[in-house]
Amino acid sequence: MFLSSMSPATSLSALRERIRQIERPAGHRVLPFGIKAVDQVLPGGGLALGAVHEIIGYGGDEEDGAAAAGFAAGILARIKKGEEPGQGPVLWCLKQPDLYGPGLLAHGLDPARLVLVVAQRDDELLWTIEEGLRSGPAAGLAAVVGEIGRLPMVASRRLQLAAERSGIITLLLRRWRSGAEAAAERNRPSAALTRWRVTASSSKDPGWGVGVGARKIRNIGQPRWRVELLRCRGGVPAAWIVEVADATGHVFVSAELADRPVAPAPTIREHNEPQHRRTG
Amino acid sequence: MPLADALAFLPNLATRDAEPAADIAALARLAEWCHRYSPWTAPDGGNGIKIEITGCAHLWGGEAQLSSDLAERLTRQGIGHRVAIAGTLGAAWALARFAADSHQPALPAADDERTALAPLPVEALRLDPATSAGLHRVGLRQIGDLYLMPRDALARRFGEAVAGRLDQALGVLPEPLSPLGEAPVRRVRLSFAEPISDPADFSRAIERLADDLVTRLAREGMGARRLDLAFHRLDGRVEHIRLGTAQPSRDPRHLAKLLAMRLDMVEVGGAGSSDDPGGAVEDVILTLFATDPLPPEQPGFTNDPHAAVDSLAPLLDRIAARLGPGAVVHIGTRESHIPEHASFYAAVGDRPAAAAPPVEKPPRPVRLFTPPEPIEAIWELPDEPPVHFTWRRLAHRVSHADGPERIAEEWWRDGGTLAADAIRDYYRVEDAAGRRFWLFRSGLPGDPPPRWFVHGLFA
Numbered sequence: 001m002f003l004s005s006m007s008p009a010t011s012l013s014a015l016r017e018r019i020r021q022i023e024r025p026a027g028h029r030v031l032p033f034g035i036k037a038v039d040q041v042l043p044g045g046g047l048a049l050g051a052v053h054e055i056i057g058y059g060g061d062e063e064d065g066a067a068a069a070g071f072a073a074g075i076l077a078r079i080k081k082g083e084e085p086g087q088g089p090v091l092w093c094l095k096q097p098d099l100y101g102p103g104l105l106a107h108g109l110d111p112a113r114l115v116l117v118v119a120q121r122d123d124e125l126l127w128t129i130e131e132g133l134r135s136g137p138a139a140g141l142a143a144v145v146g147e148i149g150r151l152p153m154v155a156s157r158r159l160q161l162a163a164e165r166s167g168i169i170t171l172l173l174r175r176w177r178s179g180a181e182a183a184a185e186r187n188r189p190s191a192a193l194t195r196w197r198v199t200a201s202s203s204k205d206p207g208w209g210v211g212v213g214a215r216k217i218r219n220i221g222q223p224r225w226r227v228e229l230l231r232c233r234g235g236v237p238a239a240w241i242v243e244v245a246d247a248t249g250h251v252f253v254s255a256e257l258a259d260r261p262v263a264p265a266p267t268i269r270e271h272n273e274p275q276h277r278r279t280g
Numbered sequence: 281m282p283l284a285d286a287l288a289f290l291p292n293l294a295t296r297d298a299e300p301a302a303d304i305a306a307l308a309r310l311a312e313w314c315h316r317y318s319p320w321t322a323p324d325g326g327n328g329i330k331i332e333i334t335g336c337a338h339l340w341g342g343e344a345q346l347s348s349d350l351a352e353r354l355t356r357q358g359i360g361h362r363v364a365i366a367g368t369l370g371a372a373w374a375l376a377r378f379a380a381d382s383h384q385p386a387l388p389a390a391d392d393e394r395t396a397l398a399p400l401p402v403e404a405l406r407l408d409p410a411t412s413a414g415l416h417r418v419g420l421r422q423i424g425d426l427y428l429m430p431r432d433a434l435a436r437r438f439g440e441a442v443a444g445r446l447d448q449a450l451g452v453l454p455e456p457l458s459p460l461g462e463a464p465v466r467r468v469r470l471s472f473a474e475p476i477s478d479p480a481d482f483s484r485a486i487e488r489l490a491d492d493l494v495t496r497l498a499r500e501g502m503g504a505r506r507l508d509l510a511f512h513r514l515d516g517r518v519e520h521i522r523l524g525t526a527q528p529s530r531d532p533r534h535l536a537k538l539l540a541m542r543l544d545m546v547e548v549g550g551a552g553s554s555d556d557p558g559g560a561v562e563d564v565i566l567t568l569f570a571t572d573p574l575p576p577e578q579p580g581f582t583n584d585p586h587a588a589v590d591s592l593a594p595l596l597d598r599i600a601a602r603l604g605p606g607a608v609v610h611i612g613t614r615e616s617h618i619p620e621h622a623s624f625y626a627a628v629g630d631r632p633a634a635a636a637p638p639v640e641k642p643p644r645p646v647r648l649f650t651p652p653e654p655i656e657a658i659w660e661l662p663d664e665p666p667v668h669f670t671w672r673r674l675a676h677r678v679s680h681a682d683g684p685e686r687i688a689e690e691w692w693r694d695g696g697t698l699a700a701d702a703i704r705d706y707y708r709v710e711d712a713a714g715r716r717f718w719l720f721r722s723g724l725p726g727d728p729p730p731r732w733f734v735h736g737l738f739a
Contacts, residue, residue: 059713059715060672060674060715061715061737064647064737065647066645066646066647066715066737066738066739067739069646069647069739070646070738070739071739073646073739089592091595097609097625098647098648098649098650099611099646099647099648100619100623100644100645100646100647100648100736101611101612101613101622101623102613102622102623102641102644103643103644103645103646103647103648103736103738103739104646105644106643106644106646107646107739111611111613111623112610112611112613114610114611115592115596115608115610115628116608116609116610116611116625117599117603117607117608117609118603118606118607118608118609119603119607124602124603127602128599128602128603131595131598131599132595132599135594135595135598136595138591138594138595139591139592139594139595140591140592141592199714200710200713200714200715200716200738200739201714202679202680202710202712202713202714203680203710203714203716205680217664217665217667217678217679217680217681218679218680218681219680219681219682220680220681220682220708220709220710220716221680223710223716223738223739224714225739226714244739245739
């Protein structure tokens, strides 16, 4: 066949090029985080636009998706339309309308940009997201966000294709209502380009507070997240401790941790261990 | 006569339970079906239907043709009927019940109604039984007898009702018809000589109706906000598609697409139409109930800051058509100290008021629970955050906390109670794992003890 007619070196580099193209679908632009440590891990140097990115929570927040919403708000705040960041409407599809405008604003997302679609079932939400992606370019959508419980492989592949075609970034915040649903969905593979886990992490201790001795309660310092890139097509998993997105949507790696990826903690790692590992 | 006596005379007597509620409902459905003749129809008591056909009869080639079409269709549905057309509601009521029969509608010429009413019994004037019995006692049996009576004598003897009803029947007193439901703004219809049942035909019918409606709207500079598409089935049932739009719209393709999207939610045409020919449709009527001004477009010259949102409208309409009109909302903000009032959900069609200028406040959560969720908390000193709390059956140990931020009800607004538990002390707390919660204590320390709630979650 035609590969055999080439020299091994040529065919190898041709294959590598093809793999690179597969890994960077449709050649869409990327949205850098502006942090070297994070951007160098992501193919293309940032979060790919025109792709689906999953964001999950940890522990009790798998149900509420608070950290995921804050992380998504920071990303949406930095999406550029023309020259200005933070422009253009965002379609946000969810089941419980519990988003709070002033809180989103604190992470850089102006709630006036949001158009919320409230539906009761996952299939309705998936339909809305796909419909949003299909007519998104004509409607001038900057991004589509969906708070999804059950995400079958077929559905995520459809969304990924629709996102590639439209060039619109799609964030799927995974929210699971029960432990059983979380257990079934947590490790299910999907066609999303990346999967992130955002966990609220102890804030930087400001060193003062109320009470004395054993019952001393300190004040909350700069709040932080533990951000893990669990899965990334064409990239490697990594984790960082960052300061939560500020009013411009930017996250910062804490000064003492800058440019030093944090090794994933063993307990969390176990949590994510694929079930089919033992067959390998 | 009691039923037992009747059965004693006639043992084979067939009996049915009276179902007044079902009868009323059936009559209302029939009145709705009569929309095919006019938008102004209403059930009349328990046994009649009023139809205002002013300006409609010519569509059928005249009153006689309209009434024969109506009679033919009712016969086909197996509904016994008597039809009358007259210049007043009172006269039509009398003629339908006392002059017409099922084969012969009562259609007196306009200047002939007085004569036509004259031989009818006085009961035809919609009088209560006592009054008509009284008229009979003094020998006034026919409406014509009343024409000759002096008005004040009638009023003295029998009250205003008799003279009033007579005047209504003769058109001296006006009597407006209150229609079934809302009065439409515009109405276009498509009738089929041969009933249609193919989905492709429905789509084509919708496109033609939308085109027709839009031509009229363009002339008036209006856009559609609320629409109703009615399918009149062969068996007399009427199926509706109702929808609203996020922005006034005059785009026929957009409107047609919205309506066609919901075709599968109505029972028309349908599977096995050979078994169930009743599902075929003979009339499709598109009614417009609400409009908003929509100036003629000038493509390429829009300078409207809302233009970006406006181009979203077709997408939002499609979503609302599938998920229901309440599904698409946006977050409005207003200046309020009460957290749940500062940010609220509103329908997308209503433009948000100018956003309140952001006021420097302590941090606010990204998720807010409505209503706040009660927790069990352990705290030590009155003004301190809890040390432990249990929420959704999980225990959290508080390691860091900020607060309190006292938020009292807005007593200067209506509904202020000044109750102690309307005072909330908010704390932002972080548990040992790092999750950050927005807690509040409702009420002041003392008796009864204050209660604790989780109101929101920080990212």
